[in-house]
Amino acid sequence: MQTYTAPLRDMRFVLHELHPAKPLPGTEDFTPDLLDSVLEEAGKFCAEILLPLNAPGDEEGCHYENGVVRTPKGFKEAYKAFSEAGWGALNADPQYGGQGLPETVAKLVEEMICACNISFGLYPGLSHGAYVALKSHGSEELKDFYLPKLVSGEWSGTMCLTEAHCGTDLGLLRTKAAPQENGSYTLNGSKIFISAGEHDMAENIIHLVLARLPDAPPGIKGISLFLVPKFLPDANGKPGQRNGVSCAAIEHKMGIKASATCQINFDDAKGFLVGAAHKGMQAMFVMMNSERLSVGTQGLGIGEAAYQGAVAYAKDRLQGRSLAGAKYPEKPADPIIVHPDIRRNLMTMRAYNEGCRALGIWVAGVMDIAERSEDPKEKAEAEEFIAIITPVVKALFTDLGFESANLAVQTYGGHGYIRDHGMEQLVRDSRIAMIYEGTNGIQALDLVGRKLPANMGRGLRRFFHPLAAFIEAEQTHPKIGKMVQGFARAFGALQLATGFIAERGLKDAEEAGAAATDYLRLFGLVALGFMWMRTAKIAAEASGDEEFYTAKLATARFFVERILPQAGALLFTIKSGKGAMMALEDSAF
Numbered sequence: 001m002q003t004y005t006a007p008l009r010d011m012r013f014v015l016h017e018l019h020p021a022k023p024l025p026g027t028e029d030f031t032p033d034l035l036d037s038v039l040e041e042a043g044k045f046c047a048e049i050l051l052p053l054n055a056p057g058d059e060e061g062c063h064y065e066n067g068v069v070r071t072p073k074g075f076k077e078a079y080k081a082f083s084e085a086g087w088g089a090l091n092a093d094p095q096y097g098g099q100g101l102p103e104t105v106a107k108l109v110e111e112m113i114c115a116c117n118i119s120f121g122l123y124p125g126l127s128h129g130a131y132v133a134l135k136s137h138g139s140e141e142l143k144d145f146y147l148p149k150l151v152s153g154e155w156s157g158t159m160c161l162t163e164a165h166c167g168t169d170l171g172l173l174r175t176k177a178a179p180q181e182n183g184s185y186t187l188n189g190s191k192i193f194i195s196a197g198e199h200d201m202a203e204n205i206i207h208l209v210l211a212r213l214p215d216a217p218p219g220i221k222g223i224s225l226f227l228v229p230k231f232l233p234d235a236n237g238k239p240g241q242r243n244g245v246s247c248a249a250i251e252h253k254m255g256i257k258a259s260a261t262c263q264i265n266f267d268d269a270k271g272f273l274v275g276a277a278h279k280g281m282q283a284m285f286v287m288m289n290s291e292r293l294s295v296g297t298q299g300l301g302i303g304e305a306a307y308q309g310a311v312a313y314a315k316d317r318l319q320g321r322s323l324a325g326a327k328y329p330e331k332p333a334d335p336i337i338v339h340p341d342i343r344r345n346l347m348t349m350r351a352y353n354e355g356c357r358a359l360g361i362w363v364a365g366v367m368d369i370a371e372r373s374e375d376p377k378e379k380a381e382a383e384e385f386i387a388i389i390t391p392v393v394k395a396l397f398t399d400l401g402f403e404s405a406n407l408a409v410q411t412y413g414g415h416g417y418i419r420d421h422g423m424e425q426l427v428r429d430s431r432i433a434m435i436y437e438g439t440n441g442i443q444a445l446d447l448v449g450r451k452l453p454a455n456m457g458r459g460l461r462r463f464f465h466p467l468a469a470f471i472e473a474e475q476t477h478p479k480i481g482k483m484v485q486g487f488a489r490a491f492g493a494l495q496l497a498t499g500f501i502a503e504r505g506l507k508d509a510e511e512a513g514a515a516a517t518d519y520l521r522l523f524g525l526v527a528l529g530f531m532w533m534r535t536a537k538i539a540a541e542a543s544g545d546e547e548f549y550t551a552k553l554a555t556a557r558f559f560v561e562r563i564l565p566q567a568g569a570l571l572f573t574i575k576s577g578k579g580a581m582m583a584l585e586d587s588a589f
């Protein structure tokens with residue numbers, strides 16, 4: 001059985017020591033003690049309510065019958081408890097019934113939810129994405145009517161983009177919306193793969209749907225966003241008449257089996273325009289960016305669950321003797337944690353998770369600035385940073401989460417491959433995060449093709465500047481100087497790779513495409529490296545809590561010595577260009 005204890009000490013470290021929050025409007029009442037107690041309670045809720053449903057939910061899956069979807073046993077009750085306790089409303093605006101807590105704390109809670117039950121987390125996660133899109137692009141009327149219900153969890157949300165013939169290339173989508181005299185729209189079309197598209201946990205479902213108006217220009221520029229409720233609300237705001245929205249089927253899939261993945265048909269469904277006509281992608285991007293950061297958090301959550309499982313097993317499982325001589329001679333064999341190869345697994349997972357947590361909370365803190373700052377310049381800079389880092393967080397965290405799940409299975413040996421310990425479920429559940437919300441390959445293209453060149457590279461410089469300043473200041477630090485020099489080499493590789501792509505990619509877009517995935521990994525490793533360097537500096541200069549800070553220093557060293565050197569190989573690969581990759585004709589495959 002999988003177990004989970006929220007890593008509260010590390011969460012407090014990233015929240016208070018590594019990224020102490022800037023005082024921002026609306027956060028005055030949130031003392032560190034209050035934030036800590038939110039994290040503590042969330043950890044209990046996730047471990048006691050969500051985790052016990054994870055394996056049974058995977059075993060049972062969702063049920064479909066005549067358009068009705070039932071979630072696995074216990075999910076409905078857990079969702080009710082979750083909503084009543086306000087876990088879905090943490091970072092929502094108090095104007096709509098939210099608690100107005102910082103994004104940083106919400107992200108840490110999200111990590112706990114994903115570590116315990118990623119399938120469950122998708123339901124409130126999609127609602128939050130719908131909340132974000134509606135809040136930034138909906139009319140006041142739509143916001144006042146729908147946001148409080150989404151925030152309370154009484155109603156849930158979806159995002160309906162994908163159609164059978166179009167996933168990545170949304171310019172191909174065919175769902176149609178016809179304007180009506182009363183100002184509403186009639187939607188017709190069919191969407192596939194819609195998470196939380198139909199279920200039995202909330203009394204109404206609010207679909208955010210991409211569709212085309214009759215006068216829409218072709219391609220991506222002709223897409224509009226609509227709000228389409230499952231039940232049309234009556235005059236009292238209660239779910240009234242059933243709208244023309246139905247679930248035709250649910251998917252049978254590799255993982256996240258307790259998350260209903262639905263085919264949703266719109267047959268003369270009544271909808272309402274969100275934002276301007278033909279500007280749906282702009283509005284949906286708000287939701288997609290919020291979801292991309294959340295999907296990154298899914299990777300981290302799974303990575304943490306994998307690490308905790310692997311550590312427990314490695315301390316318990318007796319096989320072989322330490323190469324340095326028996327460590328536990330009183331036992332028939334040593335626990336496998338003595339073996340260097342098992343240590344490699346555990347340290348890799350630990351370095352990924354703690355690094356990703358630090359980076360994720362850095363980004364969340366910048367999101368708080370973008371949301372709450374009253375200084376337009378500061379807000380704009382925050383938004384530029386978020387734009388460049390979002391594809392990195394999404395792709396890097398989910399790649400590493402999957403890698404960690406695999407390392408956990410490896411640590412368990414055959415006992416990881418069988419179902420009893422929950423490790424194989426982590427591999428299956430984490431795999432989708434590399435695909436949905438734009439595949440990781442598409443994230444890499446977004447980084448290289450859109451985000452790097454945006455505003456003449458200003459966003460990139462904003463990311464590079466603090467790294468360069470840190471290296472300059474700390475490379476001769478008596479305790480961490482050597483590590484900082486290792487980090488500087490990786491940063492140098494990233495700068496060279498950036499220059500190479502800027503030059504070659506400008507002349508030949510295929511060159512940029514060929515480099516993109518390796519470049520995103522290099523960028524991500526350097527971003528994690530920066531987090532590890534800042535962590536190491538705090539740890540080297542800290543007093544007290546020796547065990548914690550010693551472990552931080554050791555893990556930082558592991559990251560620099562055993563993971564970060566991949567930067568050199570990635571630079572080499574990137575510089576080899578597209579030649580070998582594109583050499584064969586299509587017919588040769």
Ligand SMILES: Cc1cc2nc3c(=O)[nH]c(=O)nc-3n(C[C@H](O)[C@H](O)[C@H](O)COP(=O)(O)OP(=O)(O)OC[C@H]3O[C@@H](n4cnc5c(N)ncnc54)[C@H](O)[C@@H]3O)c2cc1C
Nearest residue numbers: 159160161162166167168193194195261436437438439441
């Ligand atoms: C379990 C699950 C839940 C989902 N939930 C939702 C949801 O709630 N709402 C929703 O709208 N969708 C959802 N999706 C759909 C998901 O977002 C898409 O599957 C994903 O975006 C990829 O689209 P596709 O499957 O059509 O693959 P395709 O677009 O056909 O891509 C196939 C491959 O080609 C690559 N590729 C495509 N175009 C390019 C290009 N221009 N350059 C380089 N490589 C390219 C891709 O990276 C991928 O590797 C879900 C999917 C699943 C499986």
